[in-house]
Amino acid sequence: MNFAPNFNFEVKRSTRRKTLCLQIRDGHVQVMVPVRTPERQITALVDKHSDWIEKKLAEQAARPKAPPRYYEAGEIYRYLGQELELEIVDGAPWPAEIVGRGLVVTIPKRLHGAARQAKVKQRLHELYRQAALAEFQARTESCCGRLGVAASAVKVKAYKRRWGSCSSSGELSYNWRLVIAPAAVVDYVVAHEVAHLLEHNHSPDFWRIVKGLMPNYRVQQAWLNKNGGTLAI
Template sequence: MAHVLQLDNETIEVVKTSRRGSIGLKVEPDRIALMVPKQFSDLTIESLIANEKDWLLDQIRKHQAEMPKKLVLKPGHELLLFGDKILYKEDHKTSVKSLQVILEGSCLTAYMQTARALKAPEITARKKVIQFLTQQLQGYLMEKVPLFAEQIAVSPTEITVRNYKSRWGSCYPDGRIQFNWRLAMAPKDVIDYVIQHELCHLVHPNHSPQYWQLVAEHCPDYETHKQWLKENGTALIHF
């Protein structure tokens, strides 16, 4: 269970956990969480935060400073599509009704010369690129999820793509599985691992030895794919 407190201009989610006698701070792009022992009362937590205010703010600032900045999309940038490099380009001459991005060979071109002037063309172009990547991932999931689900002998109820900031996928007790759109930038064998990872949670809703044994049965090289995400995931998450 969690509740939220304000510390200067920062919103902190306080999460009570089974940890004993110590606190933990987790700073993510869209979330700051303070983990505290579950036996701590609300009064104890508020007193702790008040006493450690300077230290907490200092740690938050340090973590935020170390985070990669969100990529500013500009012509000439290299993007990834299923692990392959594609070049982002902008066309400011061809007239189009609305801003659109089209994959042409190894180039992803944004057609910017719209009938009506855009207030924030860079932001709109970024949204269109994200939309393109999302659609690419959706198409791949439609192809692969049924195949892997049959192999693992599970039946997911719904497959969707959403904007996660700190995870690649989620599996819910009712059979719904959600994937991070940024997976469209990962190699296909890495995406396959994430699909199998989430589908295996429909059998074992945990990370027990039995769960990892099932993952290994269907994805023997899963450790390699986990390592790829560990090494490259931060860059993808901050796109």
């Protein structure tokens, strides 16, 4: 069989896996298989689904991406979907802050070039993580109140491939980058994770709870699926 796909793929073998699985994330194709799977079976799987893989790769390539960042004054960042203009002030080290429609970062005047950019980036990350925690705590508390439940803790994390999670102990964790998205999208993810306090699955009952909290959740879900790659600082 002539097998020459128009894309690269990575094979990941595992002693724990029982079945073959295709996964496409961030333009990268992974084939996850049991450890003893023969190569011919892997190539047959990829060949069989090559049209589908190419379609998904094209869809992912067409999704909006985050703009390049140079961490210079005048750049536009978003917080809860609102545009904020970056202002850099020379002075003694001070936490970044949101002032009106601006992001104000104060850094030592002696810093230049890459060191200056790195410090601005650090200050922005610190600000967004702190602001994200406050937002998620408040929105989670409000959402929990509607269902008569309580989270054991609310945290923010730097997830690479998820926006939130709910542990078996009721701890809710959110990706801090989510706070860049519109407020309605944030509320959708909060509703999603809070619903897991009652249904730790994605059953029809779970989605009924989500819909009860946010009737138009599919709109926000679609926005996140399409624009999640733009949520970066």
